[in-house]
Amino acid sequence: MRHALFKPVLEEIKKIVEETPDTRSFYFDKDGWAGHTPGQFAELWVPGVGEIPISIASPSKSDELVFTVKKVGTVTSALFEKKVGDTIGLRGPFGNGFPLQEFGEKNLVFVGGGIGLPPLMSVILEVLGKNKISLFYGARTPADIVYKQLLNELKDKIDIYLTVDVGDGSWGGEVGVVTNLLRPERVHPYNSVALMCGPGIMMYYTVKRLLELGFREENIYLSLEHHMKCAVGKCGHCRIGPYYVCIDGPVFPYSKLREVEERFAGTVF
Ligand SMILES: Cc1cc2nc3c(=O)[nH]c(=O)nc-3n(C[C@H](O)[C@H](O)[C@H](O)COP(=O)(O)OP(=O)(O)OC[C@H]3O[C@@H](n4cnc5c(N)ncnc54)[C@H](O)[C@@H]3O)c2cc1C
Ligand code: FES
Incomplete structure (x- = not known):
């Protein structure tokens, strides 16, 4: 898997685990993935349907890249149609992760x-x-x-x-x-x-x-799991106060978020 921030790279789904009736984990090989910090996320692209931000569920030291997804709407439903051996696009990793x-x-x-x-x-x-x-x-x-x-x-x-x-x-x-x-x-x-x-x-x-x-x-x-589009600080969809959740977050200490609510009248929760 090649590291890709702006253009999704098509990757094969290696394994799918049914976690609950509406939640599945999707597994990918990690060859060539630049590595990530726990708390970062990736953009999962279902060709012809759309792209969604999903947290990386596996630790950085794992050989696999795992995403656990709940079926809630258009893109997640299309993802649930995919089988082992099918491909989807991946971009990432994005965001800061936990320090x-x-x-x-x-x-x-x-x-x-x-x-x-x-x-x-x-x-x-x-x-x-x-x-x-x-x-x-x-x-x-x-x-x-x-x-x-x-x-x-x-x-x-x-x-x-x-x-x-x-x-x-x-x-x-x-x-x-x-x-x-x-x-x-x-x-x-x-x-x-x-x-x-x-x-x-x-x-x-x-x-x-x-x-x-x-x-x-x-x-x-x-x-934070705010609505996002570009994931690279360009579109403004995820903005709260002075921060873009996609690049300054998604992880924030509460001390920063309280300041957003008080000084910038931002809606954090
Ligand atoms: C940084 C980040 C990490 C995330 N990690 C995960 C994860 O690990 N697993 C997972 O299942 N989901 C995660 N999400 C939420 C996931 O991105 C949304 O559920 C997904 O975008 C919905 O896409 P859809 O096209 O299927 O739904 P849509 O058809 O767009 O919407 C269906 C419903 O889901 C709601 N929805 C859409 N986007 C979000 C969102 N970002 N947060 C909450 N509700 C939303 C809509 O308001 C609507 O009610 C994460 C979101 C962010 C921003
Ligand atoms: S999603 Fe576009 S600026 Fe954050």
């Missing part, structure tokens, strides 16, 4: 909602064995939990807390919003950094909760 060097050996607290888990999983797999990791993840129903098998494999290595909005007969775990999982006995701000990705409303309340628990604004990182 892992700055995190050092701090405790990492991940908070994910729904299809917000893929960019966080890229980080988790990158730092596994190095940092103490806690993952708080909320999905709509038990069937909507992505990476079930992987979460099962990880449960002896990291602390995992799951919740669903609506349970079913088989669900013995917690029911409610993901912020309910964030309790003082499980989350401590000392020497910790929080990383989150999910729906705007979930991130809004998660930030509030983390601040209540004593986290400093600069130790809370959000990955």
Whole structure:
């Protein structure tokens, strides 16, 4: 795979994994890919249909490039028509990713909602064995939990807390919003950094909760999933205040986003 920022390179789909009834992971070989930082994204182009930004779900050290996609509309539906051996176009990697060097050996607290888990999983797999990791993840129903098998494999290595909005007969775990999982006995701000990705409303309340628990604004990182077109800072579609989410983000410390809301009356969530 060649590195491409402006023109998509056609790549063959090597494997497809059904994660949930409406979410699939698409696997590609990584030969020639320039490498990425967890938290960066790529543009996936379905010829004749359109292009969409999707987070890179695999860690930088993996031999595979993985994208986990939820079917929500035109392009994602066309992508779901593709089979192993078909090709799609890829551009990237784009954006800044999470500043892992700055995190050092701090405790990492991940908070994910729904299809917000893929960019966080890229980080988790990158730092596994190095940092103490806690993952708080909320999905709509038990069937909507992505990476079930992987979460099962990880449960002896990291602390995992799951919740669903609506349970079913088989669900013995917690029911409610993901912020309910964030309790003082499980989350401590000392020497910790929080990383989150999910729906705007979930991130809004998660930030509030983390601040209540004593986290400093600069130790809370959000990955934003704003609407985009060019992904290279040219079209202005993703602009919030002085920032373009595609090049200055998608990862921002909350301290920067609060400033956007206050000084530039920008809508962040
Ligand atoms: C940096 C970044 C990373 C992303 N990572 C992932 C990922 O790993 N997996 C994944 O499944 N999705 C991810 N998304 C969201 C994904 O880009 C959209 O779901 C996709 O563009 C929808 O395209 P569509 O043509 O199928 O839907 P459309 O037909 O364009 O729209 C269908 C519905 O989806 C909504 N929608 C469209 N774009 C977005 C968006 N950016 N965010 C939220 N809702 C949207 C529309 O408002 C509409 O309600 C990411 C978005 C960004 C900006
Ligand atoms: S998507 Fe065009 S400027 Fe960000």
